[in-house]
Amino acid sequence: MSKIEALNLIGSTPMVHLKTLDPKPGVEIHAKLEYMNPTGSMKDRIIAYMIQKGVEEGKINENTTIVEGSSGNTGASVAMIASTMGLKSIIFVPDKCSEEKIAIIKSYGAEVIVKPELTYGKFPAIKASESEDYYHIDQYNNIYNPEAHYMTLGKEIWDDMNGEIDAFVAAASTGGTLSGVAKRLKENNPDIKAILADPEGSVYKPYLEGKEDYLSYIESFHVEGAGKTKLCATMNFDIVDETIAFNDEKAIAMVHRLAREEGLMAGGSSGGNVWAALEVAKRMEAPAKIVTVLPDSGFKYLSKIFNPQWLKEVGLGHLVK
Template structure:
């Protein structure tokens, strides 16, 4: 009988899959190393086992101990599998920009999850780097993994991932392209491949808001480059020791939008349901196309599974809110498609101002049309409401008709963007669109701005 003694023995030997549709403009063979086939659904399973093996061997991790790590989610999952099999406790410190799916999955496999703010300096006591270190100091019989500086991270890919690539390509690999976060994957694979063939080129995929590309090209750590970004799993605001810049031939940066769009395209056009960093990697590879020749064998690594981004990149509403969804907006009805199925929030002339205030708060909106038995007769805007309140503190008990502004203009569902834009100005904050069923909906400045790509 053939079987694994435990789930850890199923890690590795992931397939190499030809990319056929997205890379038609690249005159080379493009293969993807699809790491979602690991039991924890990511490349991080490999180094999680290696880091724990080495920590057990030298006594840093003792029986029954607690493993503590700052993670974007995938390393935490790999560590959780080992912790379960070998009897350790696990605390994962994660930033609040990571997907809810990642947090839920970590809790599902027994990890305690501590969530920290993203938009703080690494040295800030609230950052997930600082919180991880503090928890390790405060927790008895614990071990802080520190994947960023832990040499076992890169060593796992030198010993496992790279030899697999060499064997699977029969030694014909000419380029390796991968997103860079902790640096373990790119550095470990690069060291092995370049030892086998010094002509192999290794390219890192970076994101805007990260320091890697500029530092590699200039040696300058530019803090002005650091800002919050959406793409998960790649890029850093620090320089991890595992990033060996001497082994990397170059970096290319990919925008949040392109990473998200190409993540979805991989699923729709290749049938490969992988994560956000894979979208960044395939777009980065396309940006590098001039570096490839017809006989080249280009391998791009896909880190993790699309299941961890169902509420984000694979959610139309999430994509649309950020202007990432490639939809053509040309007329009034296009602007309200996100909330067309929801009833229009209104107030009546004889209701009290307090009722309007309550609806503004409850629905988190800024404008409300006012109606009476004849139809739309006025409007309430939060800015005018605030001004009226400053002048008269008893305004909440007055009827709406005493403070309402002019009614919003009404346009047809087919009204053009140009027509709508002319109607929305400093004196008029919204328009109403009349739908085919006779109902009305509201278009605000926010709707128009959100449609701008």
């Protein structure tokens, strides 16, 4: 029997047709189940790729401690992959990070440091400057982030759909997913639309709309792993054809619908992605196929978006059934 290592399980995730969401005959929504990667999120792809590049470039060795800032999923990926290599890791997370995500990161042996949401991103670079044995992954500026999606996820989506794709819809935090996947798809077919699903309170949509005061649109929102309060170097804004805004209620309501109607346990950004994909599908004429991704698992949010008490506390108690 051949031996399979955990890292070999990254990628080749299933693509499913969300049959209960088709708005009209001949218009379909398909979703890539990225939560079926080893740590329960698509971030396994980019971290495996970026660490490999770091090793190849001589930046990572047996004495390296990997440092990163993460809303949770990237941190879990760093912690898992570092542990399989016998390396230490330090992860900075925002204070809105779910208890489950923090517990998962710690379970892989990483040190977790919680900082305020608006400032946590600056601490990994500060920490990395303390020692030459620290290596900052820097997912928000590392060009290998979108390249990883171009090389893996983008290719898989094209192959899964046999090239029959009219639009790709995805939220952006670092922007690596949308940038990398859309580049791959558009190289194969320039007519494919790249659509950004952005939470209200993120700066991406107002920035893309040309608003000079885009930073004034920053507001708090509860969906994790989507949207940003600053622009990231890994986000290719030129590749975006359209931006659709969603709010916490729309995203979380869709998460519950996916669980009850499709049997898919996904996180909040997945709900935002699918809600936006449905909005796109409603205005398309058959035949048409829209593809999106479910970035992480709903099991990472049992204390939040699947918790009736938490929903009531954030004003979404009406979603409890």
